[in-house]
Amino acid sequence: MARYGLDYDNLKKLVLRSNTAILHTGVLLFQVTAMLLLTFKTPGTMDNQALFFAVAMPVCTEVVYRIFGKIWPLDRAMLLLFLFLLSVGLVTLKSISRYPDTPWEQSIFMAAGFFVMAFGIVFVRRLRSWEKLVPCLAVLSVIFLALPLAFGVWKNGAKNWLQIKTGSMIISIQPSEFIKISLIYILAACFSRNARLRESIVPVLIAGVFCVILLVEKDLGAVLLFYLTTVGMFYAATSNLTLTLVGLAAGAAASVYAYQTMNIVKERVAVFLNPWSDPLNNGYQLVQALIAIGSGGLFGSGLGLGAPRNVPLYYSDFIFASIAEQYGLVFSIALIAVYVLLLMRGLSTAANARSSFHALLAFGIVLLIGAQTFVNIGGNIKLIPMTGVTLPYISSGGSSLISLMLAAGMLLGISSINAEDEDEDLLRLQIREAGR
Amino acid sequence: MSSDWYTLLSMGMRYWFIGLVIVIVFNAWRGALRDSRNARKLRNSAPITGAIGEIVITAGGGRHLKTGSRIPVPREGLLGSSRRADVQLDHRDVRRFHARLELRENGLLAETLGHELITLGKESGKRLLLRNGDRFSIGGLRMLLVMYDDNGLPHGLPDDDDDLFDAIDPKFSRKKKTKRSQTTADQKGRSSAGSRNRASVRSGKTGPEPSKKSSKGVRGRKTSGKSAVLMPFESRVFKYSKDTEKLWK
Structure with missing residues (x-):
């Protein structure tokens, strides 16, 4: 036609x-x-x-x-x-x-x-109802991320590896890599729900918890990536330039503090x-x-x-x-x-x-x-x-x-x-x- | 192979690999350009892909919103008077970001942000499920929601009884006023090469007083007061021709 x-x-x-x-x-x-x-x-x-x-x-x-x-x-x-x-x-x-x-x-x-x-x-x-997975995924991620603190192994100055011995092979897993993906999922699911600012803080807090755990494990590279991803997705989702700049300033301040300590x-x-x-x-x-x-x-x-x-x-x-x-x-x-x-x-x-x-x-x-x-x-x-x-x-x-x-x-x-x-x-x- | 030969071969292959990767990059870049050009062509010629329906202004529009203008509704988005809203309604009763629209299984969910209300018939509220054909209003602005394809569920299958008669002669269709047969009648009217169907449906409408006839047509076809079924000409969109404008003026 x-x-x-x-x-x-x-x-x-x-x-x-x-x-x-x-x-x-x-x-x-x-x-x-x-x-x-x-x-x-x-x-x-x-x-x-x-x-x-x-x-x-x-x-x-x-x-x-x-x-x-x-x-x-x-x-x-x-x-x-x-x-x-x-x-x-x-x-x-x-x-x-x-x-x-x-x-x-x-x-x-x-x-x-x-x-x-x-x-x-x-x-x-x-995937149809993506929000349903969020609470369960958040809890599992925190546990998985914190496991190296309990059972982990120090490698290259950071305690973020898990080693599983199966027979004679040693498999090393780095949980922070997988949690990056789960963080993106959680942020996407939470940010896409609504436009109100108060509820947008919750996923940022979850990301904050991840970063704190990683800081304790001294995995600074992963902290940097988690931080950049969160700030980027926050800005993409809410278009709130002020809060994003506040976040960036907070990150800069945190890195200065990290440098000092x-x-x-x-x-x-x-x-x-x-x-x-x-x-x-x-x-x-x-x-x-x-x-x-x-x-x-x-x-x-x-x-x-x-x-x-x-x-x-x-x-x-x-x-x-x-x-x-x-x-x-x-x-x-x-x-x-x-x-x-x-x-x-x-x-x-x-x-x-x-x-x-x-x-x-x-x-x-x-x-x-x-x-x-x-x-x-x-x-x-x-x-x-x-x-x-x-x-x-x-x-x-x-x-x-x-x-x-x-x-x-x-x-x-x-x-x-x-x-x-x-x-x-x-x-x-x-x-x-x-x-x- | 001795290590001298290998060194020579490897150093020669350097240029081969560099050439390959440049070809790959160049080709991927060209493909990206071509895709974006195609996408732009697609947007220009079929701009409504992605829209699930339209909001038609029926009354109360100010100087910017003429009665009869149609605004496409995306699958999910914000409704408001701001330019950045997905459904832009430039009216003083509509706040900058008035409501969130989201397509659900059985209709369009409209949720106001803040304390404003949307009025649907007798009731008003902050969270309403709008169906195809619902007339709702925000303040003084009155609108009609027209959804393509009845909430996105495909109706491919024809009915058992022969609705051809219904489709051609509107008088007959009023007897069998069930939503199902009307829907199939519309589908048949739309998908068959029924220029005859169109002509007779419209002949009663685009007479000497087009606006009156068309509005009467909408109400005339309305079933039991619930969501009106789309009439064939209401679902045609976007390519504004002079006829379409006349229908609403």
């Missing part, structure tokens, strides 16, 4: 998003060629693990892309960007780690993560200001990271070459420095661009969401990924003082990977809901106008 110039077939094509063929091929090519290259890294032998990955990674990518894309009308470009980040992570880990354990672990977590992603998609799509903050800021003041002790990590980034140059030192293992925590917190060394500056900037594009698509998903809960949830997830990426990369390149947060989807780390894949699943789920709603509305419009 083109009575008023509405051409429904064309409109339907507009709803379906654009072609992702080149993106798709690019990701697959990257995986195959990088892994094939790494097969020959050690002179004389072929690295079987790399060969396995050279086959398994594209197969897995293809399977996930086709199945997820077939079942749900989700944003395929976003899915491909996530897959690209995951592949860069796995390839880099394979190239820089000394033993094959780390890449194996990462790949197993990724495989499990795909199931978690599917769970996230289905969960968001089926906590030694570790003093050390980190001193190292940030001049890492060469203590190059062998406190500043060692930052100095090595900067040297690594510098020695990478514009085009990198080459995959499998270079000396990335000189940087402590080269596989998790400082993996960006390793990437900058191996692949070079141009690649690193392009990687940042990939993150930015991912966030853009996430923001458009949030803007197109039909209910404010979905919009806030998508926005919160985007904020989390963006803030975490910024804090991590900023710490790597001496833009801001280093805090202990991992680079999303690239760093090794089971809890971080699985919780972020859950978040990715939720974001993709919301984008699929948007596509379905739009399609349904177009269909209704067509039926309504077909009477002419």
Whole structure:
């Protein structure tokens, strides 16, 4: 029916998003060629693990892309960007780690993560009364977050890890990673309910309780992320600039107070200001990271070459420095661009969401990924003082990977809901106008 | 492979990887641009996707709200006189953010923020469930809520009895005045290529005095005083043509 110039077939094509063929091929090519290259890294032998990955990674990518894309009308470009980040992570880990354990672990977590992603998609799509989960989730989160205080293990100066011994394996879980997602859910559900200011304080208080527990556990990076996410979502939900600025000022005041009272903050800021003041002790990590980034140059030192293992925590917190060394500056900037594009698509998903809960949830997830990426990369390149947060989807780390894949699943789920709603509305419009 | 060869190969592949990632970034960027352009085209040509109904001003509008103007209602949003409200009613009796609208299973829930009231028929309150066809008022501004598709539940299935007669001749339909058959009659009228249906339904309405006929048409079709069923022409929206304007003037 083109009575008023509405051409429904064309409109339907507009709803379906654009072609992702080149993106798709690019990701697959990257995986195959990088892994094939790494097969020959050690002179004389072929690295079987790399060969396995050279086959398994594209197969897995293809399977996930086709199945997820077939079942749900989700944003395929976003899915491909996530897959690209995951592949860069796995390839880099394979190239820089000394033993094959780390890449194996990462790949197993990724495989499990795909199931978690599917769970996230289905969960968001089926969720009808999201407020009902909030009290239960809040209580469970507080308990889970406080568990390391009782049973936990000190690691890298923070007591925020749980270790479970099953037989001979030790599984380390970091509850704060999962609680980030639950915080976003709680905030989205509470903020979307109403517009009155008094009741908006409750979720902020819950976030405050989380932050206090984390402060006791000395996990400063997580506190920073929780704080930024809460303030961002508060502003997005209520548009109350005054209170947001009050919140930001309170955060600034709290960080000044932390600087005065906590030694570790003093050390980190001193190292940030001049890492060469203590190059062998406190500043060692930052100095090595900067040297690594510098020695990478514009085009990198080459995959499998270079000396990335000189940087402590080269596989998790400082993996960006390793990437900058191996692949070079141009690649690193392009990687940042990939993150930015991912966030853009996430923001458009949030803007197109039909209910404010979905919009806030998508926005919160985007904020989390963006803030975490910024804090991590900023710490790597001496833009801001280093805090202990991992680079999303690239760093090794089971809890971080699985919780972020859950978040990715939720974001993709919301984008699929948007596509379905739009399609349904177009269909209704067509039926309504077909009477002419 | 010896380590020299590997070094050479790896250093050569650097450019390959950089090229790949640039292609990926460029392609993703172009895709984002294309999607936003498509989205804008979609918004421009079909602006009502996302709306679940309209509020039609029936009386009492000031200089900004003409009687007969329609404002789309989103699935959930704020109603008020502010420009930032999702349903903007620029009237002195409507506060800046007057009420929250939310689509529920059986209607549109309107909840006022603060102490103001919405009046629906005889009762007024702060929390009302408005149904399709309800006439309500805020202060002196009187409105009619028109919902597309009867609260969003799809009615795809035709009735058993043949309603074709009802759809064509309004006289017959008054005998069988059940909401169900009227709904299906409307659906059939809408979805069939029934230009005949339209013509005869409208012929009685767009006569020499269009406004009177149309309002009579709405009341004439009204069933037992409860929510009136949508008439086919009431559900057509958005592309204002000169005829549509005439209906309400």
